[in-house]
Amino acid sequence: MHEAEPTAQLIDAFVVPTTKGAAVFVETHYCELDAETGPFQLAIYSPMVLSRGEQAIIRSRVEGDLFTNAVRNCQLGNRWFLELCMGLVGLGVFALLVAFLTINYVAIFAAIFWALPFGFGPLAVQALRSVRFRRVGKRARSTLQCGEFLPEVVVGRNGDAVARLRELWSVVESKDQFVDVMRLEHEARFRARWPAAALFYRKLARLSPGHNQASLLRRVIFKAGEWFEPDATPRLIATRSR
Amino acid sequence: MINLSCWAVPIRDGYVLRADQSAVSLFGSAPARNPQFWGWSITVVHPQEPMFSAPLARRAAIFAVDYLRHASDFKTFRAVGNRNWWTERGLGFVLILVSGGHWVPALAGIWLLVGHRWLRRLIGLDAGISSVPVSPTQEPRIVSEVHDGLAKIGRAIDGIDDVLVAYAAAATYARVEGLEQVAEVYDSLAGGVHPAQLDPDLGFWVGNEIVHDVSRPALPPPCDEHDSSNSDLSEESRTR
Incomplete structure (x- = not known):
């Protein structure tokens, strides 16, 4: 592998154990990358040596993911003031309607009351998102305008990350206990103290119910955890055998 | 590249x-x-x-x-913004139907049906991706x-x-x-x-x-x- 470019912004991809092999996930939040700071470069953390073909596949998928994310976010905050005005107009119409329905209440309006959030809610959310995430939108536009993804893949050298990854792999290498996705999630959370990996395993458990042998209650708790941490969304890039 | x-x-x-x-x-x-x-x-x-x-x-x-x-x-990625198309249009249509000649629900219905989309397009907020x-x-x-x-x-x-x-x-x-x-x-x-x-x-x-x-x-x-x-x-x- 090559050395990291001095100006490059590294995108960290981790090869972590699963029940049947290994999976690659990206921990870096694409929304925090700013193309004006420098080009993007993939840094892979893996306990085993990956062939160059595997690196190429991972790189292509991360690049596709990164730019897809940028396209999704590029409209955020673009003319955010106008978006805010639109939201306020919508709010005004909503307030007028609620006042009207309350004053002239008849039975059929009860059903309409319940439906109102579904009609007006998304418009308000759209306006709020545009204002709240205007910097994310700006970075996404800059990614599309001048974002360059370097073809060379580098070895991840962050000491903390390497240590966390080793902790996680030691779970499957010890072989003295049955390992399922939930067990790995638990180890990532408490032993490796790695929230991103824990989230990744929760996501993996949801994607593959066959791997998920935890109780219903535990699954519900995991699901609830996602609501509290909506921004941290590690992405599954590829799977491989060990 | x-x-x-x-x-x-x-x-x-x-x-x-x-x-x-x-x-x-x-x-x-x-x-x-x-x-x-x-x-x-x-x-x-x-x-x-x-x-x-x-x-x-x-x-x-x-x-x-x-x-x-x-x-x-x-x-x-054109479909991303159309996720709520049916709920907005449906509610707008229902509001016009039950308005019974009152301008407030009719206005809200028109706003949901076409109004806000038309206004967004007019001020250039929905400029599509190339x-x-x-x-x-x-x-x-x-x-x-x-x-x-x-x-x-x-x-x-x-x-x-x-x-x-x-x-x-x-x-x-x-x-x-x-x-x-x-x-x-x-x-x-x-x-x-x-x-x-x-x-x-x-x-x-x-x-x-x-x-x-x-x-x-x-x-x-x-x-x-x-x-x-x-x-x-x-x-x-x-x-x-």
């Missing part, structure tokens, strides 16, 4: 070239990117080191990627790299005499390796489909006798390939 990958799936008498699924998202986002990045850098991942003649690998990889480019041209068809602006760069998973599969099918059994086993090996796209190719071949009759969605067959013979490229020399990619594709179809 856009970094694309292309699988060279080993089969009994050659390879099946198939662009990686990431090409769909890369081409889907390309129209929104600065055209100076529209060049292609294609990495052909294959099972062993010296198997490809460079001109042929180049042509086949461009075909495989180009096929996916045309397939993904219309899969842009949908200009992407074509490479630079000479495509092709490199090849060894993939350990493909190498394992290649070795596995070499040891099985019956072709269909070998492909069925290869599909299983590919799934174990996490190579779902490769497994799909083997699944089709295990069903008795001749490599030359594979669906273009699954890949393009490159026979052994032309893989190893640099002096006999299967296709015309790679001149003007990015300017005439459409005609290249139809030419390939006719050849097969």
Whole structure:
């Protein structure tokens, strides 16, 4: 592998154990990358040596993911003031309607009351998102305008990350206990103290119910955890055998 | 440059070239990117080191990627904003119906039905993402790299005499390796489909006798390939 470019912004991809092999996930939040700071470069953390073909596949998928994310976010905050005005107009119409329905209440309006959030809610959310995430939108536009993804893949050298990854792999290498996705999630959370990996395993458990042998209650708790941490969304890039 | 990958799936008498699924998202986002990045850098991942003649690998990889480019041209991101289309329109319609001549619910209904979308368009908030068809602006760069998973599969099918059994086993090996796209190719071949009759969605067959013979490229020399990619594709179809 090559050395990291001095100006490059590294995108960290981790090869972590699963029940049947290994999976690659990206921990870096694409929304925090700013193309004006420098080009993007993939840094892979893996306990085993990956062939160059595997690196190429991972790189292509991360690049596709990164730019897809940028396209999704590029409209955020673009003319955010106008978006805010639109939201306020919508709010005004909503307030007028609620006042009207309350004053002239008849039975059929009860059903309409319940439906109102579904009609007006998304418009308000759209306006709020545009204002709240205007910097994310700006970075996404800059990614599309001048974002360059370097073809060379580098070895991840962050000491903390390497240590966390080793902790996680030691779970499957010890072989003295049955390992399922939930067990790995638990180890990532408490032993490796790695929230991103824990989230990744929760996501993996949801994607593959066959791997998920935890109780219903535990699954519900995991699901609830996602609501509290909506921004941290590690992405599954590829799977491989060990 | 856009970094694309292309699988060279080993089969009994050659390879099946198939662009990686990431090409769909890369081409889907390309129209929104600065055209100076529209060049292609294609990495052909294959099972062993010296198997490809460079001109042929180049042509086949461009075909495989180009096929996916045309397939993904219309899969842009226009649908993202329309997630709430039915709830908004439905509620707007109901509000107009129950308004009974009152202007307030009628106004709210019209706002939900057409009003806010019209106003957004009027002030330019819904300016769509550019949908200009992407074509490479630079000479495509092709490199090849060894993939350990493909190498394992290649070795596995070499040891099985019956072709269909070998492909069925290869599909299983590919799934174990996490190579779902490769497994799909083997699944089709295990069903008795001749490599030359594979669906273009699954890949393009490159026979052994032309893989190893640099002096006999299967296709015309790679001149003007990015300017005439459409005609290249139809030419390939006719050849097969």
